[in-house]
Amino acid sequence: MQPIFILLISFLSSLLLSTCSTKTNKEKELNSFHFVAENYNSQLTHPVNQVISGYLSILNGLYHTDTVYVQQSTKHLRMLTDSLSTLQVTVDSNLHKIWIDNLSNFNAELQALEMSTYSNGWDEAKMSINMCGIQLINLLAQIGYREQPIYIFNEPDRQLEDGYTWLSLQKTSTNPFHPADHHVSSAQNILQECK
Secondary structure, three states, X not given: OHHHHHHHHHHHXXXXXXXXXXXXXXXXXXXXXXXXXXXXXXXXHHXXXXXXXXXXXXXXXXXXXXXXXXXXXXXXXXXXXXXXXXXXXXXXXXHHHHHHHHHHHHHHXXXXXXXXXXXXXXXXXXXXXHHHHHHHHHHHHHOOXXXXXXXXXXXXXXXXXXXXXXXXXXXXXXXXXXXXHOOEEEOOEEHHHOO
């Protein structure tokens, strides 16, 4: 009887610990972006501004629940990131690798978004847009982007444990994942302040 009691206590303890760590995982995810200021290179400013503009265009389509607009914006941004990966910039080899690797990760999420808008429905597209935002934030953090503040938002959602994450150039934003809500959110983080 005693071994069963010990096993039961062990199981309940591990369950309690995993529940506690799940609650802090969201906080960790929002703070997991490490802004690398020393990687900043002005040669990447114009290409990155184009990427940010394309991403914001996708969010605009999401906010207006316009699948065709999201598809076209995604295709355009994916083609842009394809061409930017061949861009010749005179940066050190380490920064070039960071740029290419993170741009490739972002491009892979754009490909997933492109496929989901054609075949898997709006909920799957939302998840892909969420992942695109996370990859873009990581890209911007890794290259030390500092031309303008990047505000990071995260809103809880019953369909997604960690909620939806997006970025903006403004301190406040309506949630593009739930446009009918009209609730104005304040940014939880500023990219350039992530340590």
